[in-house]
Amino acid sequence: MKGVEYVIDEKGKRKAVVLDLKIHRDIWEDFCDVLKVKERENDPRESLASVKKKVVNRHRSLEEQ
Numbered sequence: 001m002k003g004v005e006y007v008i009d010e011k012g013k014r015k016a017v018v019l020d021l022k023i024h025r026d027i028w029e030d031f032c033d034v035l036k037v038k039e040r041e042n043d044p045r046e047s048l049a050s051v052k053k054k055v056v057n058r059h060r061s062l063e064e065q
Contacts, residue, residue: 002020002023003019003020003022003023003024004017004018004019004020004024005017005018006018
């Protein structure tokens with residue numbers, strides 16, 4: 001595959017990949033996005049209703065100033 005090189009160990013096993021970002025920038029960005037999602041999968045969640053309430057309250061308090 002053009003723009004992809006593998007780093008091989010002494011046993012011939014693939015250990016890493018080198019991507020040409022000029023060719024595969026989109027793939028790299030997608031890969032990074034997946035890593036971020038996995039990193040945050042155990043983060044606390046907040047409901048949409050709760051977020052909306054905070055936004056409305058913040059907006060109201062700014063109007064009062």
